[in-house]
Amino acid sequence: MTTNTILFDLDGTLLEMQTEPFVKSYLVEVGRHIGDKYDTEKLLKLIWDATKAMIVNQDADKTNEQVFIEYFTANSEWEREEVWPLFDSFYRDVFPTLSHLTYPSPWAKKIVETAKAQGYRVAVATNPVFPREAIFHRLAWIGMSADDFELVTVYEESHFTKPNPGYFAEICQKLGVQPTECIMIGNHMQEDMVASTLGMKTYLVTNWMEDRGEPQYPVDQRGSLEELYQALTERTGVFAQA
Structure with missing residues (x-):
C-alpha cells in the first residue's frame, strides 16, 4: 500500500x-x-x-x-x-x-513543509505525557504551530502513550488511515520504531538518537535530519513512489 x-x-x-x-x-x-x-x-x-x-x-x-x-x-x-x-x-x-535547553534548527520546518509539498498528510506524534500548552510551546520553538499539522497528540485527548502500539493505532483511527499508509519518523528505537509492529514504515533520526538496548525493532531507513530532508526531497528510501 x-x-x-x-x-x-x-x-x-x-x-x-x-x-x-x-x-x-x-x-x-x-x-x-x-x-x-x-x-x-x-x-x-x-x-x-x-x-x-x-x-x-x-x-x-x-x-x-x-x-x-x-x-x-x-x-x-x-x-x-x-x-x-x-x-x-x-x-x-x-x-x-x-x-534554551533545546537546539532548534531550520531543518524541522523545511522537512515538514517539503513533506506537505510532496502531498503527504502530516501529524505530530509526540509522547502525550504533557498538557497541550507545553507541547504547543515546544512547536513554537521550531517556528511552527498546531495549525501546521492535521493532528498533534496531547495528553488531554490521547488514551495511550509511547511505546504502547495502541498509541499509534489511535492516531491512525483519528486520521482515518491504515498503519501501512504511514511513515513514523523519530529518534527513539523503543518509543518510535515500535510503530513497525503495526506495519508502519520507519525512519530513525540519528542526530539525537536514543536506544535503551531492548527491545529492538526493524528500521526501514535511518539518517540525520539533513539526510532525511534529502531522501524526502528526492523521494528515495521509504519515500520512494510506488
Whole structure:
C-alpha cells in the first residue's frame, strides 16, 4: 500500500534536544516554581509516579489527563484545587523559558513543509505525557504551530502513550488511515520504531538518537535530519513512489 501520511516525533526529532537533561531541568524548575509551600521532593515524586501511571495505562476509556489526575488525587495529601493553579501558571509562565535547553534548527520546518509539498498528510506524534500548552510551546520553538499539522497528540485527548502500539493505532483511527499508509519518523528505537509492529514504515533520526538496548525493532531507513530532508526531497528510501 502506498504511504500518504507522515508521523513526526517532536523531542529529539523535529526539536533537537537531549531528553534526559531537559526533563531533569524541567523538574528542577517545577520545584522552584512550587517554592516552600509544599514538600517539593514529595510533590515531584508524585508527578513522576502519575506520569508512569499514564505510561502503563491500558484503559482506552480514559485519557492520559484523566489517568494522571486520578492517580495524583488518589495519592496526594493536597487537594487538586490547591495544586493545579500552580501547574497552570508554570506551563503558562515558566515552561516557555526552557527553550534554551533545546537546539532548534531550520531543518524541522523545511522537512515538514517539503513533506506537505510532496502531498503527504502530516501529524505530530509526540509522547502525550504533557498538557497541550507545553507541547504547543515546544512547536513554537521550531517556528511552527498546531495549525501546521492535521493532528498533534496531547495528553488531554490521547488514551495511550509511547511505546504502547495502541498509541499509534489511535492516531491512525483519528486520521482515518491504515498503519501501512504511514511513515513514523523519530529518534527513539523503543518509543518510535515500535510503530513497525503495526506495519508502519520507519525512519530513525540519528542526530539525537536514543536506544535503551531492548527491545529492538526493524528500521526501514535511518539518517540525520539533513539526510532525511534529502531522501524526502528526492523521494528515495521509504519515500520512494510506488
